[in-house]
Amino acid sequence: MKLSMIRWTRCTAIGALALFLLGVIFWGGFNTAMEATNTLPFCISCHEMRDNVYQEYRGSVHEANASGVRATCPDCHVPRDWLPKVVRKIQASRELYHWVVGTIDTREKFLARRPVLAGHVWDAMKRTDSRECRNCHDFHSMQLADQARFAADRHDRALNAGGTCIDCHKGISHELPPLPPVLSEDRYDPEYAEEIMETCAGCHGDKGQGTPDGEYPRLAGLDAHYIVRQLENFKNRKRINIPMIPYANERELPGEDVQ
Template identity: 60%
Template sequence: MAENNDKGAPGPIRRLGVWVWGLAASAIGVAFVVGIVFWGGFNTVLEWTNREAFCISCHEMKENVYVEYRNTIHYQNRTGVRATCPDCHVPREWVPKIIRKIQASNEVLHKVLGSIDTPEKFNAKRATLAQHEWDRMKRNDSQECRNCHNFTYMDYAEQNRRAANVHQEAFNKGLTCIDCHKGIAHTLPPIEQHIGAEKEGAAQPPAVAPAASAASQR
């Protein structure tokens, strides 16, 4: 009887295997739960920072570009469709969105440093900031714009002649939205839209004609 009972009991190797498999299953289960919690928390933070309210929580944005944006068609229009800050500046696709969020860490640094914490500092850097964003949108083919606007969806017959001609020409030349539509939500800095060079004489007063100058001296 004792010999039969000994034969039916699992050996040490088998018991070790059962213990290892049980430990592995427990570890996988814990990792799965932790992963869900982490992903939920990560996604919550991601979406929380992807709101207009978060974007304008810094006075640099609220008191400068947000004021300009409130006076544009992207803020208020006849159709009631509003494009908020993240709609234009944060891609919807997950990988590009994460890349953009990582890039934003540099903006947090400049917030701490106070690089644009006054209107004077902001306007001094406006052209650089604008050009940086234009370059980004040029590289991604105006990805955020195309969430709402697309050449292939346009009914050119419903556009005025000039707009229809320009849009079709842009489509044929492979241009993208930001090539032409700069300054539609924020004040356009004094640089040329197409070449990005500062306008010659933009800050210079008009020259006085010699005749007028002579007359003023009499």
């Protein structure tokens, strides 16, 4: 009887130890595999990402900047906390399906789907209060006095109004998808609009990306009505900005051009 009890105890202990070791091996393998998918090389291992959004990311402020801090794909698109990370990985299985069936396997297909894809990302970031942005950025840690006046004003307003990063920073590392024109076609002159944009691009960048130091703010992704309101404020001197004075007047920027 005692011998049987000893054997049972030993078998139980060995079984428990084996299960524990198997659990450690499984967890280690699972975690290693999950982290392997959280790297830039993995994210751009398919040509859809490598040939499209990655090319836009290169040279952006998230890839290279004065501080030398780099944010890559997983930093911006994968949560750090374990449970949200697992949920995101499960959601990614849909992306594998679309990769297999070739939903965006050409440049033309990608561009056609881009507004929808971008909308999904923006909506997700809005729901989580720009969670991945806040891995590095925090309103309460910002020294607004050290920021450019425009940036400080926008951050202060966003903080007080409950805004979130993605409200203003759409397209910060990738090109914005084509948006419908603000004006109806009978009032929209593409050639003249391009001429106006060339003037703006002289300071704000050819894609409205602004300058890294914030001296010339980013225009890409801002609400069209907000831009109109600010241009009108420049014209009537409700908002003073020295570089804008030569441009924000009725001769250089008549009302119809603002609209």
